[in-house]
Amino acid sequence: MKKDIILCGVGGQGILSIATIIGEAATKAGVNLKQAEVHGMSQRGGDVQSNLRLSTETIYSDLIPQGGCDLIISMEPMEALRYLPYLSKNGVVVTSNKPFVNIPNYPDQEALFAELNSLPNVVQLDIEEVAKDAGNARGANVVLLGMAAKYLDILSPEQLREAIATIFARKGEAVVEANLKCFDKGVEG
């Protein structure tokens, strides 16, 4: 069993924290993992992505082949579209529906959402709004992880909840609770 995931967004949106939580859960569950990150120049307001591969078998390549990605988890709708050549035929896209416009030539939003909605399996949510409603404006990325949880298969939502508790433990009980709330809101969709 394997699950190949592309995490993406704009530098600073917190995609690496999502990777850290999944990594913690995978390690605890004894699932193999490889996660390729991008550091350096592209952090600064540019597009960022991370290839995250989970498998019960040995994982060789750090990168996902084209057409092999089971799940795109994106903090930004246009960034979700950037990795379409990697998405498998039955792959799922889980994305924020709120454009992050920091470039002058951002595409026409109506056309962008029409293209996004034309994909067979898309789940979208205004994750920032949901996070705010949950009283944790900084937890949008954890809401997104909650939305993706039911498509992860190889790890259960409960295993992800435990990982959130472990990762945020050193920041105190209140931070753990706030993030679990965001996660649960994401799971509810």
Added chain:
Amino acid sequence: MKKQLLLGDEAIALGALHAGLSGVYAYPGTPSTEITEFIQSSPLGRERGVHSRWCANEKTAMEAALGMSYAGKRALVCMKHVGMNVCADAFVNSAITGVNGGLVVLAADDPSMHSSQNEQDSRFYGKFALIPVFEPSNQQEAYDMMAKAFDLSEELKEPVLFRVVTRLAHSRAAVETGEAREENAMNASTDQWVLLPGIARRKYAALLDKQPRMEEAAASSIYNKVEKNGGKLGIIACGIGYNYVKEAMGNDGNVLKISQYPLPEKEIRMFAAENDSILVVEDGQPVVEQDVKGMLGAGYPIKGRLTGDLPRTGELNPDNVAAALGRETGPAFEVAKNLAGRPPQLCQGCGHRDVYGALVKIIEEYPDARVFGDIGCYTLGALPPFKALASCVDMGASITMAKGAADAGLRPAIAVIGDSTFTHSGMTGLLDAINENTPITVIISDNLTTGMTGGQDSAGTNKYEAICLGLGMDPAHLHVVTPLPKNIPDIAQLIRDEIAYEGVSVIIPRRECIQTAARHAREAKKK
């Protein structure tokens, strides 16, 4: 045995610490930076007092590491691939002097230039210096091989090169780690490392005499192995190339995995004899492909990057390796139509932005002006909305290129360089300009840190005016300003005034990087 998730860089760092490291010497550079950062924050490193402070540049790092080795202890030097050019003199000659304590030189190459100006392959440097090269294929090997690298260095009394690429350096996987062994005791060499011609000739001969042992070590290495699974195509898979081959082939194919050099010639000849043709899969430049061609002669079919079976430029990936093996992968969905590039940008509120705010005015007013750039976040001034830079070549080249252009008659010639880049390689160029009072305007954009690699300490912080005056700058033409939006008109006027002066001027816009300022504020709040 303990299992933990580690970046390739972190596995290297922990491997070195556990191998009994006494000092890491490095200048930050993507994708190598996290190695030194890991050692800096490691409890074991702190407990043992392992040296881990950043160096001014890769050459000072290499030389200090050689000094630690001379004194008998184990030292690691880390850099990005182009850092090898900076330290090349010390590096190549360290193979002539030989070493005492184990010395491992780590070069992190960046095929596809994710964050670099070229994709040179550091394995050439290993061949050039005639020393062994280790090239792990995964995070576990990166950890395990570090101890082997130190052992081989101490056995041969030679430095060893450790080469990784971005996709290993910046990829995470579970690594099983062992116990830390002791550091070496101080035990200074009694040999003369004096490379006067008479001694250097003798030492060079000794280095050549060690070549068969180096090849023998590679031939018997557990990291170089043959997998025979049928067919007549032999695949030579180097470093992480092995992973893409396994991804495409599973348990099929005849594979010679190479993770330690010099290339074991006898094994390669045997492998060639068992197959009809060879495909060389290596990330970076066709180093092995060329060597294997030389070994097997023109009659033997060898495919790789030189033949176009793999792309001549850019990194390997599961798709181009699968294609070279005749196992196509392919997209299920086309490239999206509603997509725009999202290039990196200077942060909102960054002081470099205000420097460029002034410079774009100058460029408008002086059509002949050229701004020679340098390496750092501020290289982004080449992109819209500023489009201010004429060049960015290597660390420190802004000042020296401006000088050469001014020597040729170009006016106004302006250099923009960051604080860390200035102490890395800009100071000597400024001395040249001061000695001739060349009419250039040098802007040292000082954000009190090494910003682009994530905010490491900058070697010259609080010393820039003193350095410039020490080099002989005329104090009348040395200015410090605060780059804020409200000060842009004043800064532009100062640049105009200094352009009018027929001699060297230095303007230092100084304001802390907003990223490190935010980090410092958070740390202060915690206390």
